[in-house]
Amino acid sequence: MGKVIAIVNQKGGVGKTTTAVNLAAAIGSQGYKVLLADVDPQGNATTGLGINKKKLACSSYEVLIGGKKASEAVAATQFKNVWVLPSSMNLAGAELELVELPQRESKLKTALAMVRDDFDFIFMDCPPALGLITINALCAADTVMVPIQCEYFALEGLSQLMQTVRQVKRLWNPLIDIEGVVLTMYDGRLNLTQAVVDEVKRFFPRRVYSTVVPRNVRLSEAPSFGQPVMYYDNYSKGSVAYNALAEEFLSNNSAGAGELTSDN
Numbered sequence: 001m002g003k004v005i006a007i008v009n010q011k012g013g014v015g016k017t018t019t020a021v022n023l024a025a026a027i028g029s030q031g032y033k034v035l036l037a038d039v040d041p042q043g044n045a046t047t048g049l050g051i052n053k054k055k056l057a058c059s060s061y062e063v064l065i066g067g068k069k070a071s072e073a074v075a076a077t078q079f080k081n082v083w084v085l086p087s088s089m090n091l092a093g094a095e096l097e098l099v100e101l102p103q104r105e106s107k108l109k110t111a112l113a114m115v116r117d118d119f120d121f122i123f124m125d126c127p128p129a130l131g132l133i134t135i136n137a138l139c140a141a142d143t144v145m146v147p148i149q150c151e152y153f154a155l156e157g158l159s160q161l162m163q164t165v166r167q168v169k170r171l172w173n174p175l176i177d178i179e180g181v182v183l184t185m186y187d188g189r190l191n192l193t194q195a196v197v198d199e200v201k202r203f204f205p206r207r208v209y210s211t212v213v214p215r216n217v218r219l220s221e222a223p224s225f226g227q228p229v230m231y232y233d234n235y236s237k238g239s240v241a242y243n244a245l246a247e248e249f250l251s252n253n254s255a256g257a258g259e260l261t262s263d264n
Contacts, residue, residue: 016128022219024082027120035074060086070114218233
C-alpha cells in the first residue's frame with residue numbers, strides 16, 4: 001500500500017508546489033511509482049508536470065465532488081514513474097460544495113484508497129489555506145510535509161497549521177504524523193537565513209531535513225516549460241538539492257517517519 005504525504009503550508013509562496021513536483025520526479029527517477037495529487041485550485045503542479053488543464057476530461061474536482069473514481073482522473077506524465085491526479089479551475093468552488101456533502105472531510109481519503117495499491121508514494125499538493133480541501137488532504141494523509149521559506153515571516157501561521165493537524169488527528173485521522181520540514185529559498189550568505197533555520201529547528205525539533213533548497217533560477221524557469229527541474233537542467237543547484245532531498249526522504253522512510261510531537 002502506497003504512503004500518502006500531504007505537502008501543506010497555508011502561507012503562499014513557500015515552495016510548496018515546487019517541492020511537490022520536484023520531489024515526486026526525483027523519487028520517480030529512483031524507480032518508485034509516484035502519484036502527485038494536485039488538489040490546489042491554482043493547478044500549478046499539474047502544469048508543472050506538462051499537463052494542459054484546459055484539455056482535462058476529469059480532474060480532482062470531479063473526484064472530490066462529482067463521484068468519479070480517482071483511476072478515471074489519474075493521467076500519465078512524460079516523466080519516469082510519475083503520474084498526476086490533475087487539478088482544474090473547477091476546484092475553486094469545491095470548498096462551498098463540500099460543505100453540503102455528508103462525510104465531507106473524507107472524500108479525498110475514500111477516493112485515494114482505490115489507487116493506493118498502485119503507487120509507492122502519493123504526494124498531495126494542497127492549497128495555501130486551511131479550508132475543507134486541505135482538511136480532506138490531512139484526513140487522507142499518513143504524514144505531513146511542511147515547506148518553509150528561509151525568510152522573516154517563515155513561522156507566521158505555523159502554530160495555526162499545527163493546531164489544525166492536531167484537530168484532524170484527534171477527530172478523524174489518529175495516525176497522522178509529521179513527515180518532515182523542508183527549508184526552501186535558502187541563502188547561506190544572509191545572517192537572517194541562519195536565524196530562521198535555528199527558529200524552525202526549535203519549532204520542529206528533529207523534524208527538519210538536513211537538505212536545504214537554495215534560491216535557484218532554474219527552479220523558477222522549469223515550470224514554464226512544464227518540466228521538473230531535473231529534466232530541465234539536471235546539473236542545476238535546484239536539481240541537486242531535490243535529488244538529495246529525495247535520497248533523504250527515502251532513507252527516512254526505510255527507518256520510519258517522525259511523530260507529531262511539537263508542542264508549539
